Amino acid sequence: MPPSAAPTALAFGPFVLEAAQGSLRQDGRPVALTGRPMAVLALLAANPQRLWSKDEVLDAVWGHRHVTESVLKVAVNTLRTALGDDAKAPRYIETVPRLGYRFVAQVRPVTTAASPSNQAAAVTPGNLPTSGPPLLGRQAEAAHLLALLQTHRLVTVTGLGGVGKTRLALAVAALAAPADGAWLVRLDELQDPAGLVSAVAQALRLPDGAATDAQALARALQALDLR
Secondary structure, rough: OOOOOEEEEEEEEEEEEEHOOOEEOOOEOOOOOOOOHHHHHHHHHHHOOOOOOOOOOOOOOOOOOOOHHHHHHHHHHHHHHOOOOOOOOOOOOOOOOOEEEEEEEOOOEEEEEEEEEEEEEEOEEEEEOOOOOOOOOOOOHHHHHHHHHHHOOOOOOOOOOOOOOOHHHHHHHOOOOOOOEOOOOOOOOOHHHHHHHHHHHHHOOOOOHHHOOHHHHHHHHHOOOOO
16 A cells, blocks of 8 residues: 655745744754744745735734734844845745735645554544545635744634634644644533533543542643543
8 A cells, every 4th residue: 555645844945844833944954943933934935926914914923913013024034044035135035015025935735655554653642533524725724823823822713604614723723733632622512611621621531530620620631641
């Protein structure tokens, strides 16, 4: 049986970006880039040739906070330093005067192969659904969410019913899952807010004692190993 392959990263020039893991490599070597500059890179690289206004980038990465354009300029300068880019002759990030920024390099998806012998070891723990329709036409929204997750511990997806919020959130959660997995807690059938602790404990398959109260749940989560 041939090995299976799935897109896991974006490559441009000598760089490979794994936005979900917050990883950037140049010729296989890690590049020191984190936080907002990494989130800006993830946003721009996932949408090559698209012109992003400064307000759009600030909203996507800083989450509608009251920040000035100077913080974006600092992040872009940090990003250019990491990429070895030149604002006057850009290979990666172009500044369009009075308009915004555009990622001008050619971007290609990178696939990694998993052989049958190591597929089981590569399974990410968690309880996310393993089946469902592929996420089509939502790459920009997925990249936006991944960028937000680089700098925000809580991200809320809102919208009208039936537009695909849950499908998008599940796809992004799978991409951004940490080593101990991504876990889904369904609250749509929860009638009493007092049942929240129990719902979380059950979804994460914790011992019965963890559902006693919020303090017990916190203690169980503190040393959690869900693998």
